[in-house]
Amino acid sequence: MATVVKSNITDEERLRLAVAVAQFGIIEIDYRVGTAIADETAAKLFGLPANKAVSREDVHRRFHPDDLEEIERCVRGSLAPDGQREFFLEHRVLDEDGNIRWVSVRKRVIFETSGGASVPATGIVVAVDVTDQKETEQSLRNSENRLRLAAEATGFGTYDTCLSSGESNWSDEVGRILGRPVPESPTWNDQIAQAHPDDQERCDELFQSLRSKQHDGRFRLEHRILRPSGETRWLVNSGAVIVESEQCDPPSAILIGTLQDITDQKLFEQSLHDAREVAESATRTRGEFLANMSHEIRTPMAAIIGHADILRDHLKDPDNLQVVETIRRNGNFLLEIINDILDLSRIDAGNLEVETNAVRPDAIVAEVRSLMDVRAAEKKLPLKVAFDGPIPELIYTDAVRMRQILVNLVGNAIKFTEEGEVRLRVRYDDEKKTLCFDVVDTGIGIQPHQIERLFQPFVQADSTSTRSFGGTGLGLAICKRLANALDSRIVAESEPGKGSVFTLVVNVPRKVQLVQPNLSIDLSTRVRRQPIRISAKVLVVDDRRDIRYLAQHFIEKAGGEVLTATNGREAIEFLETNRDDEVDLVVMDMQMPVMDGYEATKELRKRGFEKPIVALTANAMKTDRQDCIAAGCTDYTTKPLDSHKLIQIIGELTESR
Numbered sequence: 001m002a003t004v005v006k007s008n009i010t011d012e013e014r015l016r017l018a019v020a021v022a023q024f025g026i027i028e029i030d031y032r033v034g035t036a037i038a039d040e041t042a043a044k045l046f047g048l049p050a051n052k053a054v055s056r057e058d059v060h061r062r063f064h065p066d067d068l069e070e071i072e073r074c075v076r077g078s079l080a081p082d083g084q085r086e087f088f089l090e091h092r093v094l095d096e097d098g099n100i101r102w103v104s105v106r107k108r109v110i111f112e113t114s115g116g117a118s119v120p121a122t123g124i125v126v127a128v129d130v131t132d133q134k135e136t137e138q139s140l141r142n143s144e145n146r147l148r149l150a151a152e153a154t155g156f157g158t159y160d161t162c163l164s165s166g167e168s169n170w171s172d173e174v175g176r177i178l179g180r181p182v183p184e185s186p187t188w189n190d191q192i193a194q195a196h197p198d199d200q201e202r203c204d205e206l207f208q209s210l211r212s213k214q215h216d217g218r219f220r221l222e223h224r225i226l227r228p229s230g231e232t233r234w235l236v237n238s239g240a241v242i243v244e245s246e247q248c249d250p251p252s253a254i255l256i257g258t259l260q261d262i263t264d265q266k267l268f269e270q271s272l273h274d275a276r277e278v279a280e281s282a283t284r285t286r287g288e289f290l291a292n293m294s295h296e297i298r299t300p301m302a303a304i305i306g307h308a309d310i311l312r313d314h315l316k317d318p319d320n321l322q323v324v325e326t327i328r329r330n331g332n333f334l335l336e337i338i339n340d341i342l343d344l345s346r347i348d349a350g351n352l353e354v355e356t357n358a359v360r361p362d363a364i365v366a367e368v369r370s371l372m373d374v375r376a377a378e379k380k381l382p383l384k385v386a387f388d389g390p391i392p393e394l395i396y397t398d399a400v401r402m403r404q405i406l407v408n409l410v411g412n413a414i415k416f417t418e419e420g421e422v423r424l425r426v427r428y429d430d431e432k433k434t435l436c437f438d439v440v441d442t443g444i445g446i447q448p449h450q451i452e453r454l455f456q457p458f459v460q461a462d463s464t465s466t467r468s469f470g471g472t473g474l475g476l477a478i479c480k481r482l483a484n485a486l487d488s489r490i491v492a493e494s495e496p497g498k499g500s501v502f503t504l505v506v507n508v509p510r511k512v513q514l515v516q517p518n519l520s521i522d523l524s525t526r527v528r529r530q531p532i533r534i535s536a537k538v539l540v541v542d543d544r545r546d547i548r549y550l551a552q553h554f555i556e557k558a559g560g561e562v563l564t565a566t567n568g569r570e571a572i573e574f575l576e577t578n579r580d581d582e583v584d585l586v587v588m589d590m591q592m593p594v595m596d597g598y599e600a601t602k603e604l605r606k607r608g609f610e611k612p613i614v615a616l617t618a619n620a621m622k623t624d625r626q627d628c629i630a631a632g633c634t635d636y637t638t639k640p641l642d643s644h645k646l647i648q649i650i651g652e653l654t655e656s657r
Helices: 011-021 040-046 056-060 065-079 131-154 172-178 188-193 200-211 263-314 318-348 361-378 399-415 463-469 475-485 545-557 568-577 597-606 624-631 643-655
Strands: 025-030 035-038 053-055 086-094 100-114 117-129 156-162 168-170 218-226 232-245 252-261 357-359 383-388 395-397 422-429 434-441 488-495 499-507 537-541 561-565 585-589 613-617 635-638
Touching: 025 040, 035 040, 035 056, 040 100, 040 117, 053 056, 056 065, 065 086, 065 100, 100 131, 156 172, 168 172, 168 188, 172 252, 188 200, 200 218, 200 252, 232 263, 263 318, 263 545, 357 361, 357 399, 361 383, 361 399, 361 422, 395 399, 399 422, 399 434, 399 475, 399 499, 475 488, 537 545, 537 568, 545 561, 545 643, 561 568, 568 585, 568 597, 585 597, 585 643, 597 613, 597 624, 613 624, 613 643, 624 635, 635 643
Parallel strands: 383 422, 537 561, 537 585, 585 613, 613 635
Antiparallel strands: 025 035, 025 117, 035 053, 086 100, 100 117, 156 168, 156 252, 218 232, 232 252, 357 395, 422 434, 434 499, 488 499
16 A cells, blocks of 8 residues: 655745746735835845835835836736736836846736725735846847848848748838838739849749759849839849748748849949940050051061162172161161060050070170170270179070160160260179179269159150150160069169169079179171072062062072062962962962952962961061961061061971972
8 A cells, every 4th residue: 555645845835946946036015004025036136125024115116217107007007996907017127236137027916895995905026037138139139230230331121031922021221222112011023023124034033943942042143123213223132041931921931132232333344344445445446556557667668678688789889888788777777666666565565475485694695795886886985794703504584575675775875875985784693683784884874853754655864865866765665664574673873974874683583503604605606597599489469569579589589489469369369360370389468458468368278278378567566476377377477578587488388398
């Protein structure tokens, strides 16, 4: 038989234990005598003595002043005979130190009959501390407010859409972006309805793919909308899908998204696009102008210099030879100016070709001295070369461009020096890993504030220099740009009346072997060009009679046979109607009236002509060779005609067949 154990804990004790565990505070009120007794938990909450009778006024003094009116209204209602007799309220209380606590209070009043009337007898207040909960709620509200303010400040509108029903919630900013009031019950269709007609299908496809789960859940779509005012705006619509959200009824996936007006960004992008097109058009126009200018100047210069060469071969009298040499020298000087302009244009357009190879710096110096000795001798100036110690045996740079810079710097030094000397001093700084080429002169010098101006195109120190010494003012501008392209720099120092020092500083980042420089290279002993003999039949196509004559002279002198045509169409007709008179090679000018060389070459290749075609052009831009090869040419040479190079190309192409 089971033994029944009786608990010694009374029901009241059980209730008090449960209340203590739940951290409820209880205040018992006796309305008949106007007192209240708080247990220990309630006493701590309200700052009252525990288990001691106090007046109701003592309790009310602990209420926060801002909440007092609402509390008293609820109390009056609970004490009215026909009132609710109970209420629930959250309010603040103040302790003796003025600290604020939030309490959740539930109060019930028990009435009794006295003198035939129902009057309050007792009451019980159950209170719990909800300060932490309130602080958490406030923190969430603050976060929400910050997010809302941030969204408004950055122009973001937020929305959420139930994918099953299409029902949405919009922030006020969405309405502002769409240019309309926010509907009471917005839907996804309300949003899509304002999409631009050309973008509506894309917007609808996005929603359907999100709904059918054929999408990875994240999206970003740029599209246009039409506001009710008729204004078109660009938006970026982005967001993600949250699966099985309880916000939908029944629970379903919900789309959380943002809208941002990017019209200003799109307008800016369009302005950049327009500016780029204008710039590209200007670049094309400049390139076409330079190509035409090059053709129109180089072609007659080619005739002048070429005929001067022919005339020189027929003259014996020294005076006549000197006249011819003057023609050639000035013709080449004019070509140098043209080349300078083209070089500057290529550099500024980013089309400069730089070929980096291992180069002996002392060999370049020797060649510069050989080239410039004659010019210095003409002014009776000594051109001295000196090395301050060992230099790298090899550096990695573009030898042609480096030589061009040094020739220009030395040429300037000679031009602006009437007395004294010009020195080219070379020194290697092992600590800084730089190889310096100092061009020192005893010329007129420059004011310090004018030095920077010298590196600007078409600028010289002053107009007096231009009148006295000539020149275009392009040389130093080109040198500076070439130096930058070679990862080098030019430094200038000068003093009026005493001379100048222009230094080309070349970075030498690699580990190098230092050697004693060797200037014993005798460039005059280089192997002379041996005359090349050919036996080819060549069709020369050029609209300029002088160029046809020159090419014919050079080819026939080398043993070849020449036929001529004046434009591309004439060349095609000749080759089509004279198949028995087989030519071995065609020299094709690329710029001609009626039909140019590009079109003629393409047409010949289309018709099955397989013989070599050598492009002849006055252009010297970076893409010229590529354009000629792309048109179907086999090789490429430029004006003025280099007779040796032309015959060499013809010989190589016809011998290999």
